[in-house]
Amino acid sequence: MTETRKTTYREALNEGLREALQQDERVFLMGEDVGHYGGCFAVSKGLLEEFGPERIRDTPLSESTFTGAGIGAALGGMRPIVEIMTVNFSLLALDQIMNNAATYLHMSGGLFNVPLVIRMATGGGKQLAAQHSHSLEGWYAHIPGIKVLCPATMEDARGMLWPALLDPDPVLIFEPAVLYPMEGTLPEKPTPVAIEGAKVLHQGKDLSLISYGSSLHKSLAAAEQLAGEGIAAEVIDLRCLRPLDDTTIIGSVSKTHRALIVDEGWRSGSLSAEISARIMEQAFYQLDAPVERVCSAEVPMPYAKHLEEAALPQVETIVATARRMLNG
Amino acid sequence: MADFCMPSLGADMTSGLLVAWRVEAGDKVEHGQIIAEIETAKGLFEVEVFEDGVVEQLLIEPGEDQIPVGTPLAKIVADGDVVTKPDAAAEPEGRQKVSPVARRRAAELGVDLTQLKGSGADGVIQLADVEAVAGAAESPAKAAPTARKITPSAEGMRQAIAAAMSRSNSEIPHYYLATEIDMSRAQQFLAEQNKQRSIKERLLPVVLPLKAVAVALQKVPQLNGYYVDGQLQQREQVNIGFTVSLRNGGLLTPALQGVEQMSIDQLMAALNDLIGRTRAGKLRGSELTSAGITVTSLGDLGVQSVFGVIYPPQVALIGLGKIVERAWAENGALSARPVLSATLAADHRASDGLLGAKFLDAFGRALQQPEAL
Amino acid sequence: MNTDEIKQQIFNGLIDIAPEVELDELDPNENLREELDIDSYDFLSLLIGLNESLGVEIPETDYEKLVSLTDLVAYLAAKLDESR
Numbered sequence: 173m174t175e176t177r178k179t180t181y182r183e184a185l186n187e188g189l190r191e192a193l194q195q196d197e198r199v200f201l202m203g204e205d206v207g208h209y210g211g212c213f214a215v216s217k218g219l220l221e222e223f224g225p226e227r228i229r230d231t232p233l234s235e236s237t238f239t240g241a242g243i244g245a246a247l248g249g250m251r252p253i254v255e256i257m258t259v260n261f262s263l264l265a266l267d268q269i270m271n272n273a274a275t276y277l278h279m280s281g282g283l284f285n286v287p288l289v290i291r292m293a294t295g296g297g298k299q300l301a302a303q304h305s306h307s308l309e310g311w312y313a314h315i316p317g318i319k320v321l322c323p324a325t326m327e328d329a330r331g332m333l334w335p336a337l338l339d340p341d342p343v344l345i346f347e348p349a350v351l352y353p354m355e356g357t358l359p360e361k362p363t364p365v366a367i368e369g370a371k372v373l374h375q376g377k378d379l380s381l382i383s384y385g386s387s388l389h390k391s392l393a394a395a396e397q398l399a400g401e402g403i404a405a406e407v408i409d410l411r412c413l414r415p416l417d418d419t420t421i422i423g424s425v426s427k428t429h430r431a432l433i434v435d436e437g438w439r440s441g442s443l444s445a446e447i448s449a450r451i452m453e454q455a456f457y458q459l460d461a462p463v464e465r466v467c468s469a470e471v472p473m474p475y476a477k478h479l480e481e482a483a484l485p486q487v488e489t490i491v492a493t494a495r496r497m498l499n500g
Numbered sequence: 501m502a503d504f505c506m507p508s509l510g511a512d513m514t515s516g517l518l519v520a521w522r523v524e525a526g527d528k529v530e531h532g533q534i535i536a537e538i539e540t541a542k543g544l545f546e547v548e549v550f551e552d553g554v555v556e557q558l559l560i561e562p563g564e565d566q567i568p569v570g571t572p573l574a575k576i577v578a579d580g581d582v583v584t585k586p587d588a589a590a591e592p593e594g595r596q597k598v599s600p601v602a603r604r605r606a607a608e609l610g611v612d613l614t615q616l617k618g619s620g621a622d623g624v625i626q627l628a629d630v631e632a633v634a635g636a637a638e639s640p641a642k643a644a645p646t647a648r649k650i651t652p653s654a655e656g657m658r659q660a661i662a663a664a665m666s667r668s669n670s671e672i673p674h675y676y677l678a679t680e681i682d683m684s685r686a687q688q689f690l691a692e693q694n695k696q697r698s699i700k701e702r703l704l705p706v707v708l709p710l711k712a713v714a715v716a717l718q719k720v721p722q723l724n725g726y727y728v729d730g731q732l733q734q735r736e737q738v739n740i741g742f743t744v745s746l747r748n749g750g751l752l753t754p755a756l757q758g759v760e761q762m763s764i765d766q767l768m769a770a771l772n773d774l775i776g777r778t779r780a781g782k783l784r785g786s787e788l789t790s791a792g793i794t795v796t797s798l799g800d801l802g803v804q805s806v807f808g809v810i811y812p813p814q815v816a817l818i819g820l821g822k823i824v825e826r827a828w829a830e831n832g833a834l835s836a837r838p839v840l841s842a843t844l845a846a847d848h849r850a851s852d853g854l855l856g857a858k859f860l861d862a863f864g865r866a867l868q869q870p871e872a873l
Numbered sequence: 874m875n876t877d878e879i880k881q882q883i884f885n886g887l888i889d890i891a892p893e894v895e896l897d898e899l900d901p902n903e904n905l906r907e908e909l910d911i912d913s914y915d916f917l918s919l920l921i922g923l924n925e926s927l928g929v930e931i932p933e934t935d936y937e938k939l940v941s942l943t944d945l946v947a948y949l950a951a952k953l954d955e956s957r
Binding site for chain 1: 514515566567568570571599601602603604620621624626627728729
């Protein structure tokens with residue numbers, strides 16, 4: 173049996189960063205408050221002291237500028253990690269991400285790759301209100317030319333960064349802010365993880381719960397509750413939002429004949445809509461009930477705790493929807 | 501347009517059972533009208549709508565249990581906005597509903613779908629229906645929904661109370677104050693009143709303290725309200741939650757609404773009506789959620805003082821004990837007086853002892869002028 | 874009206890208030906309100922019911938005489954005699 177140890181999602185990310193910085197001199201981290209302050213969510217705490225200001229760089233409050241600088245450094249042979257505080261602020265850098273990072277390989281006729289990693293916090297649940305709490309990773313999953321990852325487990329938080337840096341093209345890593353204090357265990361000796369493919373975290377035959385990020389944990393809790401009622405739900409962690417792992421999704425739905433997608437994004441035009449469409453395209457004749465979705469309410473994320481909770485997908489809603497899908 | 505949602509009938513409620521609709525699709529409804537019966541761990545309640553309009557659609561069938569708070573139960577549209585929809589029952593010629601996998605499996609097994617009745621929602625024929633007929637059912641039949649109970653179990657209520665009170669004790673920093681009040685004037689007033697009254701119109705002793713609570717709350721409004729998200733939300737109307745014990749065990753604290761506006765007679769009538777309906781299981785949803793303070797009177801059982809646990813999100817609870825004759829010194833003379841021990845349990849986040857003391861003082865003074873109540 | 878009939882009227886009122894109690898097993902000399910676990914509201918309801926069914930006025934000052942079932946029966950019987 174492998175030895176395990178206790179840690180948090182935040183510490184796991186910190187370890188991943190340290191390992192990357194130790195392994196490759198070309199790797200450096202830059203972003204708002206990543207150095208002296210230790211990161212807005214304390215993910216890069218202690219790194220400035222260990223690796224110095226050349227490699228842990230505090231930037232001005234200008235997402236477009238430092239993301240652009242990251243793209244330039246990547247083109248120049250470095251392996252930059254750019255941290256953007258939250259996905260809401262990343263919209264200031266959307267032009268750089270979309271029109272430069274994702275497009276350069278194509279525009280240069282295949283001459284220039286952009287080996288850049290951009291990390292950012294996403295999602296609600298921390299009472300940070302409507303300008304810091306949205307789940308816009310589904311928008312980025314729309315863009316060809318980049319990979320979009322969302323680690324929800326300790327292993328992925330610890331392990332996704334290094335393979336992302338090895339990838340020759342831009343990779344975006346979304347860290348659900350609500351998961352930072354989550355506790356869990358890691359093997360004493362970290363094992364490498366892949367940055368493609370979904371994972372079945374819980375086997376079941378009656379219904380597929382397809383989810384990622386913080387919604388994954390709600391889906392797992394729902395599956396446990398449903399098990400008590402005799403409903404065996406299969407839970408899929410998407411892990412990688414672009415490209416989507418059709419094989420795992422379709423394989424599961426072909427077994428359970430029912431799919432419920434849990435996505436913290438807004439329903440209209442969401443990643444859940446894309447997954448639903450793919451199931452319809454590839455597994456229509458496997459379906460025993462319409463595909464259903466549990467998403468966030470289509471409102472700016474409220475600040476008040478009870479309203480925020482009401483706006484986000486919750487275990488009870490997932491359980492009730494699953495129950496309805498099975499019992500009619 | 502608005503959704504009529506599963507209401508939250510108290511801090512301890514997370515889901516409910518829709519027992520019955522009192523309206524049908526197409527019915528006009530108005531603010532305050534009772535449109536549904538909801539059962540919770542605490543019993544059966546009549547629930548009002550707070551919209552004027554027309555019921556466009558009932559979304560949930562009666563009998564569905566464990567509907568989470570906030571789940572839309574019906575759609576209410578403004579009168580005039582009603583979209584007339586073709587009556588579903590009027591189109592029996594429509595295509596038979598068969599799930600895609602059931603249709604495919606039926607073709608493989610040679611099952612005639614027109615002979616089948618579906619078990620899914622809206623009679624959809626599902627995989628299990630096809631396989632059951634073909635004798636090829638591999639998946640075990642799903643458990644039939646269990647029959648529901650109408651009477652709330654004493655256990656369920658116990659659990660609900662346990663949850664709310666545990667939350668109260670862990671979240672609310674309580675402080676307690678107690679005082680003794682000379683009730684001779686109040687009792688004399690009551691005796692005189694009741695002498696003139698027929699038995700049906702007689703006042704119960706508790707109405708005077710209840711009214712005195714309302715008077716005192718107008719002087720110290722900080723104890724009337726909710727503590728939510730780190731802030732006190734003060735109430736203007738005085739709605740007093742009155743603890744009513746139930747014979748099968750457990751208790752409810754429905755609200756006497758607008759006590760500050762009531763005469764003593766109106767309050768007595770309201771109390772009669774409320775206790776009767778509480779024990780008959782005919783409370784309205786709003787009566788369970790509107791109280792800004794709770795009064796618990798245990799004097800009937802000979803209890804001297806009551807130290808209560810606040811019902812969240814309220815910020816105070818008044819406990820009333822038994823009125824007992826005591827030696828009472830006043831103006832240098834000793835006499836026997838009927839004395840009421842009154843206590844205040846209050847939320848220290850919302851108020852301080854000084855304020856609580858002011859409240860008890862105002863409460864005691866109000867009882868010295870019963871004719872003014 | 875004899876005492877058995879009066880007792881029956883009292884039981885009729887109590888059935889609504891304390892439906893689960895076996896009234897036949899009630900100790901007639903014990904404190905009625907404690908035995909039945911009823912509060913002042915229930916007690917007033919009982920007296921209102923007896924006022925309606927028997928036509929007996931019961932002033933509040935007499936409440937303290939009405940402790941046990943025996944007390945109540947005797948009181949009502951005396952009142953009914955008076956009014957005859």
